Amino acid sequence: MSTFFNLPNELMLNALCSRFPCRDQQIRSLATLISIRSAPCRNIVLHGLEATGKTSITKVVLDELSKKQTNGHVNNNAADDDDIRYAVIKSAECIGGRHLFEQTIGAVATAIDWPESVGRCENLAQLLVQLSKLVEGRSGSSHNGRQQRLAIVFDGIDRQRDAPPTLLPALARLTEIIPNLTTIFIVTSPRPNFLHLPGVPHIEFPTYTKPELIQIISLTTPSPPVPQGTKETKEVWTRYCSAIWDSLSKHSGRDILSFRAVCLRLWPRFIRPILDGQLNPSPFSRLLVANRSLFQNDSVLVPSLVSNAPHSSSLVPQTQQSNLQGIATQLPHISRLLLVASYLASYNPPRTDSTFFMKAALAKRRKKGGGTALSRKPGIGKSRKIARKLLGPQAFVLERMLAIFYAIGEDADSLPGQGKKSKRKELRNLSGSADVLMAVATLVSLRLLIRMGGPNQDVLDAATKYRIAIGWEVARGVARSVGVEVEDYLAD
Template sequence: MTSIFELPDDLLASLITSFPCREAQINALATLIHPRIAPCRNLVVHGTEATGKSSIVSDLLQTLRDASSSDLNYAIVKSAECVTARHFFERTVGLVGDALRNESAPARCETLAALTAELTKTLKYTEQDPRSRFVLVFDGIDRQRDAPPTLLPALARLSEIIPNLTTIFIITTPSPSLMRICSPPHIHFPPYTKAQYIAILSRTPPASLPNTTQQETTELWTRFTAAVHDSLARPAARTLPRLRQCCATLWPRFTAPVASGTHKAREFSKLLIAARAYFQDESILEPGIQRARRDAPLAEKKKSSSGSGTDLSTLLPPTARHLLIAAYLASHNAPRHDNALFSTWHAGGKKRRRGGVAGSSTPNGTGRGRRAKHRRIARKLLGPGVFVLERMVAIYVATRQEWIPGAEDGKGGVDGDVGMAIATLASLRLLVRVGGGAAGAAAGAGGGADLDRGGKWRVNVGWEIIRSVGRSMGVEVEEWLVE
C-alpha cells in the first residue's frame, strides 16, 4: 500500500535530473507544497546566490500544477522588478489576478492593509474548495526597496487570514525574528561543494577533440573542471554559472596543444603546465575590463627616491597638493606662530611670511624674539610634529586665496572635495593618523580617514618632496616655515 506522504516516482524525476545535487531540497519542497501531502502556511527558502533556489521553486510549482490540474495554482513576485513598496503591492495583486485569470483591472494598492484586503477578495474562492491550494512566492523579498519594517510579518500572516494559502519567502540569510511568528519550516540551499561542481559540469562534456575518443575527452574535461575550481573558485568563479563560463572560456586554450598534436589528452600534467598562465590572468575571463597598470602605481611612486616629488606634483590633484602643504606647515610650525603667518589682520592686512618671524631679534640683540642659541638644526630638517586636523584645514582655508589663482573670498570653505582629498592622502599614507583612540588608530593603520576635527595626524613626506609639490603650485614652502 502506498503512503499518502509519498510522491509518485516519475513526478519529480525530470526535475531531479535537471537540478543534480538538489534532490533533498526538491523532495522537501514538494512535500510542503503539494495540496495532498503536507502543505504548510509559510515556508522560508534560503541560501547564497546562484544555488538554484528560484529556479527549483519555479519549475517545481509548474510541475505540480500540471500534475494536479486545478488543485494548485501559484504566482511568483520578484522584488528585483519592483521599484517601490507601492509597486510591489500592486504587482502582487496583479500577478495573483493573472494566475486566477481575473479579467478585472487591479485596484490601487498603497498599503499593507490594502494588499491584505485585495488578496482576501481575490482568493475568496478557496473557502468554497478546501482541497485547492494557492502558492504565493516572494523572490528576494529581503532586498525589496522602500519596504516598510512590518512587511515580512504582515506577509507571513496572510495565510492566517486567507484559507489554503501557502506563502514562500526566498531570501539569502534569515534572521531569528524574521517574521515574528512561530518558526516556519526552513529549507536551506547550501553552496555547492567541489565534488558537486565537478559532478554537475561533467554531465555535459564538450565534443570530442581531434584524434581523441569521447571517453578520453570526458576524462580530460573532468580533471580540467577540478583544476579550474581549485584555481578560480574563490577569486573569480564563486557560483555555478560563473564557473561554467570560466570553463567554457579556458577549454579551447587549454586543449589547443591536443588539437595541434603536440600533446595527448592523457598528458594532463603537461597540458596544465603549458596553460598555467591562463589560470592566472583575469583579463582572459573579463576582456572588457582593462587591468590597472602595474609599472607605476601612485603609491609606489610616492615611495620612490629620486622622482617622488615630481610624480606627486603631477599625479595629485590641486586640492590634495594644497592640503599636503598645509599638513607639512602644521607639522613643522608651532601653533603659536599661526596668527603671524596666516592671519590678515595680525599684520595690518598683509601676511608676514618670511622665515624667522618668531625667531628674529631686535637690533640691539635683546628682546623676547631673539633666536635661541642652542638651536642649530633647521626646523624643516627635524622630524614632523603632531597636529590637529582642524588646524590643518584652517591653514588650508587661510592660504587658499593666495595660493590658488582665481579663488575668491567666501568660496574657500571646506567642501566635499576637501574630505575626498584628505581620504586620498590618508589612503596613500601621505598623512598618518597617530591618535584618537583604538578606533582612530585602526583607521589610520588601514589607510582610512577618520575626519574627526579633533583627531591628531602627522605628515609623512620629507622636505624635498614637499618643496617640489609647492613649486608645482608656485609656492615656496620655505617662506612659510618659522626658523
C-alpha cells in the same frame, strides 16, 4: 478510501532530482511542504547564497505540482481533483513597496485566470482585501470537495527597495486571514525570527562543494569537442574543470555560474594543442604543462566573473569602482543634465540660485568676467575655510532641481544632430513631461540620486527630497560631456 496524508509522486521527484543534481533533500522537502495532501505550510523560507538553485527549483517544483497529470501521490486517490496555482514576484523588478503590491495582485490574477480587471493596490490593507477577493472568487467557482491551494513566491524579498520594516511580518500574516494560501520567501541570509512568527520551516540551499560542482559542470557539453570522440571529451573536460577549480576558482569563484563561465572561456585555449595535433588527450599532465601560463595568469578570470556575477561591483577593485567616468558615455543627454543639476542643487545654497541661474544675473556675471567675487566685501572670503564642494551633499526638492536643469540646459551643448534653436525648443517641450520624471526615477534606481524621507513616502510626491550620490570628479566629467563647467555655477 483516500487517506489524509500522501507523499508526492516519487516519479516526479526522481525526475526533478536528476534534473537538479545534489539538491535531493531540498526538492523533497519543498514538494512535501507545498503539496496539498502532504504537509502544506502557510509560510516557507528558502535561504542561501547566489546561484544555489533556490528560484529555479521553486519554479520547477510548483510547475510540476500544478500539472494534473503529475499531481499524483503514492495512493493516487482523488489526486486529479487537486488544483495548485502559483505566482512568482521578483523584488528586483519592483522599484518600491507600492509597485510590489501591484505586481503581486497582477501575478495572482494571471495565475488563477481572473476574468475581471483588478483594482489599485497601494498599501498592505488593500493587498489583503484584493487577495481575499481573488481567493474567495476562485473558491466559489470551484466544485464541491475539490482541494485548492495558492502559492505566492517573493523572490529576493530581503532586497526590496524602500521596504518598510513591517513588510515581511505583514506578508507572513496574510496566510492567517486568507485560507489555502502558502507564502514562500526566498532570501539570502535571514535574520533570526525575522517574520515574527514561530515554527516557520526554513530550507537551506548551501553552496556547492568541489565534488558537487564537478558533477554538475560535467553535464555541460563543451565546445569545440576533442577530435578523438565524445568519451575522451568528457574525460578531459572533467579533469580540466577540477584543475580550473584548484588553480583559479577556488579562491575567486563565488558561485557555479562564474565557475562555469571561466571553464567555458578557457576551454578553447586549453585544447588548442590537441586541435593542432601537437598533443593527445592522454596523458593529461602534458596538457597541464603546455598550458601552465593559462593557469598562472588571472587576467582572463576577471571579465567572466564580472559579467556573470549578480553583484559584479564586489569583484572589481576599489580603484575601478571609484572611477565612474563611464557615466558620461552611458547616460542620455537629458539624464546627464539632470545629474549635473542635482549636483548643483545639493552643493549650492538655495539663496544663491538667483545669482547663478537667473538670466539677468548670469549675463552680468559674464560681462564682468565671472566676478561676483569682485563685489565681495573684504574679509568675507577669508571666513570660509572649507570649500563647499568638499562638504557633504544637502537634500533638495525636485522643483528646485528642475529649475536649475532648465537654466543650465540653455548653456549646454546642443543635443546630437540639433542646433541651438531646436535645443531650446526641446527643453520647452520637456516642461512638465513624464520623460523627465522617468529620467529622475532612472537615476534613483541607479543609485546616482538618493531619495530622502521615510519608507512610506510616495515617490511622486512634490515634497520628496533627493540628494546626489556622486563626487566632484564624476560631476565635473559628466558636466563637461554636455558642455557645462560646474565651476561657473558652484558657490565658493
